[in-house]
Amino acid sequence: MTEPISNCARFAAQPLAGGGTPVEMWTRSDRRFAPLNIEHCPALLLVAAHPDDETLGLGATASALAGRGVSVQVVAVTDGEAAYPEEAGGRTQLASTRRDELVAAAARLGLARPIFLGIPDGEVTANEDRLQVELEAILAESAPGTWCAATWRGDGHPDHEATGRAAAAASRSVPSVFLEYPIWMWHWALPDDPAVPWDTAARAPLTARDVAAKSAALECFSSQLQRGDGPPLLAPEVIARQMAVGEILFV
Ligand SMILES: [Zn+2]
Numbered sequence: 346m347t348e349p350i351s352n353c354a355r356f357a358a359q360p361l362a363g364g365g366t367p368v369e370m371w372t373r374s375d376r377r378f379a380p381l382n383i384e385h386c387p388a389l390l391l392v393a394a395h396p397d398d399e400t401l402g403l404g405a406t407a408s409a410l411a412g413r414g415v416s417v418q419v420v421a422v423t424d425g426e427a428a429y430p431e432e433a434g435g436r437t438q439l440a441s442t443r444r445d446e447l448v449a450a451a452a453r454l455g456l457a458r459p460i461f462l463g464i465p466d467g468e469v470t471a472n473e474d475r476l477q478v479e480l481e482a483i484l485a486e487s488a489p490g491t492w493c494a495a496t497w498r499g500d501g502h503p504d505h506e507a508t509g510r511a512a513a514a515a516s517r518s519v520p521s522v523f524l525e526y527p528i529w530m531w532h533w534a535l536p537d538d539p540a541v542p543w544d545t546a547a548r549a550p551l552t553a554r555d556v557a558a559k560s561a562a563l564e565c566f567s568s569q570l571q572r573g574d575g576p577p578l579l580a581p582e583v584i585a586r587q588m589a590v591g592e593i594l595f596v
Pocket residue numbers: 346347394395398505528
């Protein structure tokens with residue numbers, strides 16, 4: 346997930362401090378979403394700004410697709426090495442740790458080994474053109490009609506938004522379905538937030554098996570679940586909120 350950069354306009358107005366929007370505000374909301382139809386998804390390219398975004402945002406859907414024999418290829422744009430390197434042996438060590446965590450999580454979701462692009466954590470915006478070219482090349486090698494899902498362009502974290510923009514641009518190069526999944530939105534938004542394109546949101550259908558696979562995969566991200574000093578990024582309330590809201594995508 347990696348800590349948002351504080352100069353982001355949205356976080357300047359509503360800094361990512363404390364627990365964020367309580368899970369009850371989402372679960373008590375009467376907002377309803379159209380069901381997302383994944384029946385005809387031939388393959389999925391699942392693009393994550395940082396290792397764990399893919400699992401937090403779309404892990405259960407990925408598991409469901411894989412369970413049907415649909416290829417799901419995760420692409421980690423950065424290694425998330427800027428999360429708290431001073432507590433994890435430095436950026437190189439944390440990058441290595443987080444790659445290993447993602448490989449293990451993908452296996453628990455039934456997915457192949459992820460692709461790691463190694464763009465510096467916190468610098469996706471500066472590398473957006475390169476990222477678009479790399480994603481276009483991966484999509485060109487993928488099965489015809491492969492869907493692409495990426496972190497939402499409005500998510501509030503600069504890396505998440507730049508990843509969404511690059512993936513959206515890359516998806517325009519091939520006939521494909523493009524989806525965006527929010528992560529930080531669940532923290533800063535409210536259920537009636539006008540900054541969120543609710544009319545384009547759809548809910549992925551999930552089974553108990555898919556949700557269990559997501560929970561098991563999330564346990565792989567030890568570096569984000571525990572921290573020597575201070576609260577971990579994937580605090581229990583963050584995980585609980587993410588599991589409770591399900592998997593909502595902007596279509
Ligand atoms: Zn992230």
